Amino acid sequence: MPYKIDLFAIFILLGFFQAIFLSVFFLSRENRKTQVNLFWGVLLISQGACILEIFLMYTGYIVNTLYLVDFSEPLGLMIGPSFYLMALSVTRPPLSKKYYWHFAFPLLYFVLLIPFLLQPDVVKYNSWVGAYKVPLPFKEYHYHGNPRVFWLTDHATEFILTSIVLYTILLCVEVLRFFKQKGISFWRPGSNAFKYLRNHFLVVVSTVLLLLIVKAINQHDTGDHIFATFIAVSIYLTSFQVMQHSHFFKQSSAQEAERYKSSTLSGEGQQMLLKKLDNFMIAERPYLSPDFSLPELAQKLGTSVHILSQVINVGLRKSFFEMTAEYRVEEAKKMLIEYNNIKVEEIAEQVGYNSKSSFNTAFKKMTGKTPSEYRRENAKA
The missing domain is CATH 1.10.10.60 (Homeodomain-like)
Structure with a gap:
């Protein structure tokens, strides 16, 4: 099967590099002291990992990195908690450590996924061919039981979708409650903090709607490149927002x-x-x-x-x-x-x-x- 490189692939790959670059910025020693930056950094890493795997699957380069098959599943489960906690860090700062329990399930899932991650490449190859309906034959391998030992790891897509939808609902409740409590117009919030919260809300909701549409149209993971492209767009917008608020472009001449x-x-x-x-x-x-x-x-x-x-x-x-x-x-x-x-x-x-x-x-x-x-x-x- 030849590699597939098109505009989608290039756009997604650039989005991955941009996500990693931004996560380093948000998680730097000084910036991560602000909780919203900490959760933003976690979200960017999670998004970057997911779109990297989608890129590899979509282009076929996964055959050269079979050890990365399904590696992003636990990080996909981090997306929902991350964007929700980002919002809470604006509406209820500062968040106590008890809120970090929202990351417990992704951590548990990662532990349960370890047996599969340790499987040989041939198992990862067959898993990719089966999941993406790739027009390639399965490789012979004598399986000693189910590679995915635990039931939870057999339903990654369902759990990720459920997690994202659930946290989107929680986000909607929190944001609407906050604007109502403060007596602020949702469409004319005034303060930059409130604008950030509104824009964050709109991006998350639109992303989830697109994800559900893509998954409804594509029974398998063949439409993930569309979703990954949209995620890449949101990452580029984040970059623009960071530059827009940077004082670097507002300095007067040194001369x-x-x-x-x-x-x-x-x-x-x-x-x-x-x-x-x-x-x-x-x-x-x-x-x-x-x-x-x-x-x-x-x-x-x-x-x-x-x-x-x-x-x-x-x-x-x-x-x-x-x-x-x-x-x-x-x-x-x-x-x-x-x-x-x-x-x-x-x-x-x-x-x-x-x-x-x-x-x-x-x-x-x-x-x-x-x-x-x-x-x-x-x-x-």
Whole structure:
């Protein structure tokens, strides 16, 4: 049987590499401290493993890697819990360790699958030919009992589908409950955290619907490449979202400091712009958006990035990011005292931070205390 390489195969393979790359980013030492990143990383690894096996099966390259036949089944069972816990880490942060029991069944399944994973290649080959109805003859082999010793492992597809549908239902209940409880419009959520939750919900539901349609049309696994392609698309969208919220693309030029020497901005002009900047920051509070950037601020003030950067660096003796952090921390200090029932994670999001750890670092640098310590000390006063 010749190898099959087409647009689907290329798209799926690129999606696999992108999933692995992103999982390394989400699970890095700093990023995994935020629970939503941890579960996102687990989800990406699970998705990557599943679409890799689909790629190998679809193209026929599995004959060169027979030891990978059905290796992704336990990881397929991780998909449902991962996207559900991602949502919970937004609606009920922080999650206690008891929520990790959702990964118990995938772990149990992996243990039960070990006898099959240890089978020789000929058993894996026959399993692939039988599952995908490949037009190739079975190889002779004297079986000593059923290679899949345990009943559970004979029904991987059914269990994965059931798990994904069940967790999708739980996700729907949780997300709709959360929006109703907060009194927030589902289609106009406002906050980036709420937009993320809504978009996550829509992607999961649409993916599950497509999966069910594909499985209904294809009695065997011959339609999995369509599902894998859709998963690859969601991975690419995740990459775009990560880049969109990155500060890398919002940095001003490193050469601007040198250009200040030839600047024609007068001392009076600098003071006027400083006053305008302060009034705008107090009245509009643009720093509450995680996407707040120097070019955006310069446009709002009707000046150039170069001039505004000079005013902030020379007039305030701080960088744009330091100035932004000060405004955010001041806002957070008020909220920590005024809204004692709101969790620190939510306050961090509301003042413009995507990461709790980044918020804690900035807050402690400005005040010498963590947000929790600041709230505790001022509550006693």
